[in-house]
Amino acid sequence: MPLVLLTGAKGQVGLELNQVLLEQGFKVLACSHSDLDITNEQxxxxxxxxxxxxxxxNSAAYTAVDKAEDEKELCYAVNALGPKLLARECIKYDIPLIHISTDYVYDNNTQKEHTENDEVATHCEYGRTKLFGERFILESGCKYVILRSSWIFGRYGKNFVKAMRNLAKTRDSLKVxxxxLGNPTSARALAEDIGMIANLIFKTDFDDFGIYNYCCTPAxxxxxxxxxxxxxxxxxxxxxHRVDVLMTTQKxxxxxxQRPNDSRxxxxxxxxxxxxxMRDWSYYLDETLSAE
Structure with a gap:
């Protein structure tokens, strides 16, 4: 069976991916940061x-959006330089690359569902570095599938769903x-569909490389x-107990x-x-809420 190099293997998507790929019979070289520093060329x-x-x-990413404003170099290294180095090796050895990007590239003040042909723009370091990562992959000339995903949550790691659950346990009200406006996306759904693409690459005459939006519904x-x-x-x-969710604004x-106001x-x-x-994100809420 084909050998898959999986980066970010200890992240919320990476853990789901490792399980999916092994179940499908792939051999998996699952690497967390401690196993492989994707920012280290050697x-x-x-x-x-x-x-x-x-x-x-490549499911490795720097995802601490606010912290990235202070750790710009580290964020750039993981989200931009890492994909650049991986893509460079992929073109060298003619290896396909599947890379997870973000909806934050759609911070363009457009109030509609964004398509892959829309103008990209971003106003935060996280989005900027992810956009650089995309561009480096495109410039490499390798065979790539880039999946722009959004508001990812799942059973493993930290995410918005777990954060709201944990805060609600000890508070009577929350400001959110x-x-x-965007699309919550299940890490498990994303992993399963990446596994589907991996199978297509090896079992069919696959020629559908490119950039795709990937998210659950509804917005x-x-x-x-x-x-x-x-x-x-x-x-x-x-x-x-009752928890009131109060409205506030980003400002x-x-x-x-600064996050996008509308990244649907x-x-x-x-x-x-x-x-x-595309799947309904509500289907995956219970398993996330019940996880540690």
């Missing part, structure tokens, strides 16, 4: 030289921004999303990084290319 070069890698899936604002999360947590017995909340994405291209229907 480490990357040596690994590719010594291992017969057939596919690279109402001027961020929702952060405030309404938080209300649904807390209501569901209460029904699961995880929150035992009032005072976060260091159309996944028509993904659905038509891979003959799938």
């Amino acid at each position: 480490e990357i070069s040596s690994l590719f030289e010594s291992s017969k890698i057939d596919l690279v899936i 921004v109402a001027d961020e 929702i604002n952060r405030n309404d999303f938080a209300k649904i999360i807390i209501d569901r947590a209460a029904k699961l017995g995880l929150v035992d 009032e909340f005072g976060a260091k990084a 994405m159309s996944c028509d291209k993904f659905e038509k290319t891979f003959n799938v229907k």
Whole structure:
């Protein structure tokens, strides 16, 4: 079976991906940061030289959006330089690359579902570095599938769903921004569909490389999303008192990084290319809320 190099293997998507790929029969070289520093050119070069890698899936990322405003060099190294080095090796050895990007590249003041042909723009370091990562992959000339995903949550690691659950356990009210509109996305759904693409690459005459939007449905604002999360947590017995979710704005909340006000994405291209229907994020709430 093909050997897949999986970076970011201890992240919330990476852990799901490792499980999916192993279940599908792939051999997986699962690397966390402690196993492989994707920002180290010598480490990357040596690994590719010594291992017969057939596919690279890059789920490694610097995702601390506010902290990135102060740690610009580190954020750039992981989100931009890392993909650049991986892509360089992929073109050298003719290896396909699947890379996870972000909806934050759509901070262009457009109030609609964004398509892959829309103008990209971003106003935070996280989005800027992820956009550089995309561009470096494109410039490399390697075979790539870039998936722009959004508001990822899942059973493993930290995410918005777990944060709302944990805060609700000890508070009677929460302030959550109402001027961020986007698509929550299940890490497990994303991993399963990446596994589907990996199989297509090896089992078909695959020629559908490119950039795709990938998210679950429907779109929702952060405030309404938080209300649904807390209501569901209460029904699961995880929150035992009333919690009011109050509306605020990004400006009032005072976060260091500026997020897109509307980063909704159309996944028509993904659905038509891979003959799938995007999944409903609510299906994955219970498993996330019940996880540590």
